[in-house]
Amino acid sequence: MKPFELNPNTDIAWCPGCGDFSIRKALIMALNELALDPGQVVMTSGIGQAAKMPQYVDTNFFNGLHGRGLPLAVAIKAVNPSLTVIAEGGDGDMYGEGGNHFIHNIRRNPDIAHFVHNNMIYGLTQGQGSPTSPVGQLNTVQVEGVINEPFNPLAVAVSLGATFVARAFSGDIPTLTRIMKAAITHKGYALVDIFQPCVSFNKVNTFKWYQEHTYYLDEGHDPTDRMKAMALAFETDPYPLGILYQTKDRSTYEEKAVVYQEDKTPLIHRRRDLKAVEKLLNA
Amino acid sequence: MHNSFAIVLSGEAGQGLQTLEELIIASAGREYYVYSTKEIMSRVRGGNNTVEIRLATKPVAAYQEAIDYLFLLNDHAYDRLKDRVHENTLVFSEESYFKGSEQGLKQILPLKSMAGEFGSPIYVNTLLFGYIAGILNLNPETCRQLITARFENLSPEIITNNLKAFEKGSRASEGINLPEAIKKTSHPRPYKILNGTTATGLGALAGGCNFISSYPMSPSTALLVFLSNHGRDFDVLVEQAEDEIAAINMTLGAWYAGARGMVTTSGGGFALMEEGLSLSGITETPVVIHIAQRPGPATGLPTRTEQGDLNLAVYAGHGEFPRIIFAPGYPEDALKLTQKAFYLADKYQVPVMILTDQYFLDSNYQMLSFPLEEEPLESFVTETQRDYLRYKLGDHPVSRRGIPGYGKGLVKVDSDEHTEEGLITEDFEVRQLMNDKRLDKESLILEDYQSAELIGPEDYSKLIIAWGSNYGLVREYIETTDRRDIAFLYVKQVYPLHASLRDFARQADQVLVVENNATGQLAGLLKLHLDIEVTDSILKYTGEPFSIEEFESLLKEVLK
Numbered sequence: 001m002k003p004f005e006l007n008p009n010t011d012i013a014w015c016p017g018c019g020d021f022s023i024r025k026a027l028i029m030a031l032n033e034l035a036l037d038p039g040q041v042v043m044t045s046g047i048g049q050a051a052k053m054p055q056y057v058d059t060n061f062f063n064g065l066h067g068r069g070l071p072l073a074v075a076i077k078a079v080n081p082s083l084t085v086i087a088e089g090g091d092g093d094m095y096g097e098g099g100n101h102f103i104h105n106i107r108r109n110p111d112i113a114h115f116v117h118n119n120m121i122y123g124l125t126q127g128q129g130s131p132t133s134p135v136g137q138l139n140t141v142q143v144e145g146v147i148n149e150p151f152n153p154l155a156v157a158v159s160l161g162a163t164f165v166a167r168a169f170s171g172d173i174p175t176l177t178r179i180m181k182a183a184i185t186h187k188g189y190a191l192v193d194i195f196q197p198c199v200s201f202n203k204v205n206t207f208k209w210y211q212e213h214t215y216y217l218d219e220g221h222d223p224t225d226r227m228k229a230m231a232l233a234f235e236t237d238p239y240p241l242g243i244l245y246q247t248k249d250r251s252t253y254e255e256k257a258v259v260y261q262e263d264k265t266p267l268i269h270r271r272r273d274l275k276a277v278e279k280l281l282n283a
Numbered sequence: 284m285h286n287s288f289a290i291v292l293s294g295e296a297g298q299g300l301q302t303l304e305e306l307i308i309a310s311a312g313r314e315y316y317v318y319s320t321k322e323i324m325s326r327v328r329g330g331n332n333t334v335e336i337r338l339a340t341k342p343v344a345a346y347q348e349a350i351d352y353l354f355l356l357n358d359h360a361y362d363r364l365k366d367r368v369h370e371n372t373l374v375f376s377e378e379s380y381f382k383g384s385e386q387g388l389k390q391i392l393p394l395k396s397m398a399g400e401f402g403s404p405i406y407v408n409t410l411l412f413g414y415i416a417g418i419l420n421l422n423p424e425t426c427r428q429l430i431t432a433r434f435e436n437l438s439p440e441i442i443t444n445n446l447k448a449f450e451k452g453s454r455a456s457e458g459i460n461l462p463e464a465i466k467k468t469s470h471p472r473p474y475k476i477l478n479g480t481t482a483t484g485l486g487a488l489a490g491g492c493n494f495i496s497s498y499p500m501s502p503s504t505a506l507l508v509f510l511s512n513h514g515r516d517f518d519v520l521v522e523q524a525e526d527e528i529a530a531i532n533m534t535l536g537a538w539y540a541g542a543r544g545m546v547t548t549s550g551g552g553f554a555l556m557e558e559g560l561s562l563s564g565i566t567e568t569p570v571v572i573h574i575a576q577r578p579g580p581a582t583g584l585p586t587r588t589e590q591g592d593l594n595l596a597v598y599a600g601h602g603e604f605p606r607i608i609f610a611p612g613y614p615e616d617a618l619k620l621t622q623k624a625f626y627l628a629d630k631y632q633v634p635v636m637i638l639t640d641q642y643f644l645d646s647n648y649q650m651l652s653f654p655l656e657e658e659p660l661e662s663f664v665t666e667t668q669r670d671y672l673r674y675k676l677g678d679h680p681v682s683r684r685g686i687p688g689y690g691k692g693l694v695k696v697d698s699d700e701h702t703e704e705g706l707i708t709e710d711f712e713v714r715q716l717m718n719d720k721r722l723d724k725e726s727l728i729l730e731d732y733q734s735a736e737l738i739g740p741e742d743y744s745k746l747i748i749a750w751g752s753n754y755g756l757v758r759e760y761i762e763t764t765d766r767r768d769i770a771f772l773y774v775k776q777v778y779p780l781h782a783s784l785r786d787f788a789r790q791a792d793q794v795l796v797v798e799n800n801a802t803g804q805l806a807g808l809l810k811l812h813l814d815i816e817v818t819d820s821i822l823k824y825t826g827e828p829f830s831i832e833e834f835e836s837l838l839k840e841v842l843k
Contacts, residue, residue, distance in 0.1 A: 013707075042687045044536070047698070055697070055707055060687035062539050063697040063707075065562050068532040071496075071524070075536030075544070076687070078520055079494060083540070083688055104525035259493075259520045268541035268686070270518050272491045274655055280513070281485055281618075282475070282652050 003038050004028045004058050012056055019170035019196025024056055026173045030180035041084045044072040049124050050090035050117035067097025074110045080266045081254045088115040092122050095131040095151050106160040110253040113183040113190045119198040120205050127201035154233035157191045158245055164190035165245040169210055188252050217242035284763055284831040287339035288465045289347045294356030297328040299408045304334040306412050306429055308647050310421045312476040316342050320646040325585040331363050338465050344648055344755025348830035355380050406448040413452025418459050474649035479639055482614035484509035486621025488517050491660045494544035496522040496533040501585050502641035503575035506547040527552040531559030535568045541664055541686035543625050545571040550579050550592040557599045560634055564604025566696040569628035576640040578826045587826030588642035590751055590799040596636050597778050605725040607635040608778035612754025614650045616775055626659035631724050632684055642828040643752035667692030672703040676716055680723035725779055732781040739770030746791035750774045750805055753797050756829050780812045788815040793843055795819040
């Protein structure tokens with residue numbers, strides 16, 4: 001059995017045909033191709049079908065509360081920067097419930113990878129509109145159609161200074177794997193918004209729909225051009241796939257943190273000097 | 284009450300009252316028994332804020348209502364204090380601030396014109412410091428050092444002017460004295476002056492806290508500021524979170540990965556953290572939470588004091604899981620209990636809360652130094668083996684806690700009900716076993732119960748119970764009352780409550796509980812958990828603390 005892989009008899013709680021299976025396959029391939037040690041990787045997530053991912057990858061994980069995968073990830077990386085940290089979840093989890101954390105962690109630029117399954121619908125709670133649902137989508141709550149404009153995660157990320165912004169499609173495992181590897185190895189916050197079909201609740205944005213309504217950025221795309229990336233983030237139908245933006249010029253949260261200015265030892269390996277506390281007490 | 288003397292400074296936000304308080308108490312604290320407390324309005328400028336500096340013949344840690352010397356620092360500084368002024372109160376003020384209706388003995392103090400020779404009204408405060416230092420006959424060298432240290436970042440000219448202003452103020456106080464009894468009191472031992480916030484912060488450092496993520500909210504923020512100021516020297520990662528929800532989830536992530544983290548917040552912020560508290564409960568991830576109480580509901584009175592969030596702390600979080608709640612009443616205890624909070628959180632893998640309030644955090648106390656305990660720094664983190672199971676069921680409800688990257692095992696934790704390995708399950712039997720595992724920790728927690736302190740005669744027949752910031756108040760009453768049948772039980776661990784408290788209550792024919800809330804929350808818990816019959820509750824919920832005089836008179840009404 002390959003590292004990160006589970007006993008093949010494991011009961012996986014996703015619907016047959018769900019895009020999550022392909023994303024899982026790509027993730028495990030990416031982790032193995034990077035030759036990472038499962039003991040040195042931590043996955044965090046919130047709640048939702050996508051957020052169950054850590055359950056199905058044999059590594060350390062903290063599967064927390066709905067929307068709160070990012071705060072966990074940022075703190076884990078901050079107190080032990082030697083770990084590889086990945087936060088994963090769905091569009092409702094990361095852009096809805098966890099929207100404030102999404103915004104502010106882009107500003108922090110922690111050295112983590114952030115994989116967001118985007119199927120434009122709520123799956124686990126059975127078919128309500130999500131932050132990325134297109135206007136007019138008919139579902140179980142918005143029975144006469146979604147009236148709010150969809151959230152644009154890529155434009156938000158580029159505008160706030162995210163250092164790695166990509167979009168992938170679950171139906172193309174080799175490319176998804178390549179983009180995931182680039183995100184994991186990127187120094188800083190790396191967002192990969194992953195288009196995926198929801199076979200149970202989204203009858204419009206199907207596998208075929210994504211194939212027909214997306215295109216890959218060509219080799220000539222310059223990912224360091226932020227204004228170009230912003231323009232691409234606003235493109236719809238067809239939606240661009242690939243690494244829209246990447247910069248290596250910004251320091252990470254961990255690099256900037258005061259506790260790592262003079263000493264690179266992970267915080268958790270340092271010991272408190274009680275004598276120093278006593279000195280402060282008696283000052 | 285003890286023989287004491289209250290000096291009150293009344294001004295407005297932005298006038299430098301706090302600096303003045305710190306200078307006076309730092310210098311007076313070396314020669315007198317002294318305590319200071321402040322009350323402030325929720326505004327950055329203007330309004331009316333006051334500082335009380337209480338000198339006494341014995342150590343005191345309670346607020347005195349009657350003012351002996353009152354300093355008015357603007358033309359609207361008197362009105363709110365008129366009930367605290369008596370016929371012998373000396374009222375010091377610029378002539379123009381007097382309106383004629385003031386009680387007490389008027390004493391014109393022309394600080395503004397005195398500041399004229401230095402070319403700026405900014406020297407008024409140092410003049411006043413000099414004036415008060417003169418009244419108290421404080422060691423001028425100590426005061427000069429404090430002034431120099433306070434203004435060290437300013438130009439030499441400003442420092443020189445401040446020192447001159449101090450001398451001038453000091454000389455101007457000639458003829459104004461303290462009562463002989465207070466003046467002659469000197470205490471032999473070196474006290475450290477600190478407020479409740481600093482004591483709590485020192486406790487966090489002594490407990491190995493190396494991570495804090497919080498969102499600013501009065502009166503909890505000063506602790507975040509304290510740790511921020513010491514972050515570099517003590518390796519504490521300080522992060523101002525985007526909201527309280529992020530704060531507690533980050534802190535849980537930090538503990539999961541092997542740090543010792545805390546959050547500091549007030550009732551409203553803690554309400555936002557409740558789901559995170561529950562996450563700590565099911566994942567058995569330790570966390571330390573400082574709840575600095577202020578009056579609610581909702582925004583309430585942001586800068587005032589109350590003990591209204593005990594029930595919130597006890598019942599917060601959905602589902603059933605154990606927790607520990609401390610309510611320190613004096614600085615040494617705030618330090619020791621906060622230190623212990625990190626240790627017990629780690630030992631039992633539960634949330635531990637420190638319940639303080641604005642009155643405790645912002646008051647300045649004298650504390651004798653003591654050696655710190657090494658034990659609370661002991662880590663319970665285990666090196667994992669390949670077959671490691673985070674939630675291994677066994678005889679002991681506390682399974683060994685590994686962290687990622689330390690050992691050969693994997694650390695899997697989940698907010699869903701989970702198996703020993705940390706995988707999601709809907710097996711009802713496993714659910715019950717895991718729930719029992721978590722709840723069974725409470726009996727172990729009680730073995731580490733932080734015992735209540737009995738103050739007063741052991742053969743009492745009346746028992747006053749208090750928690751948190753009312754410690755100094757009730758203690759002073761017990762020390763000064765003529766009655767020999769009353770004792771004080773200070774409950775510092777308010778949850779879970781230990782059965783030993785029942786024995787204390789059983790001896791008394793009258794059990795009185797003193798609380799700064801409207802519904803008698805501790806009294807309710809004592810009845811619910813220990814079947815202690817509380818005969819009287821003495822409650823105050825105006826947003827102010829009890830004064831010692833008020834407390835004495837309330838007790839007189841109910842004591843049999």
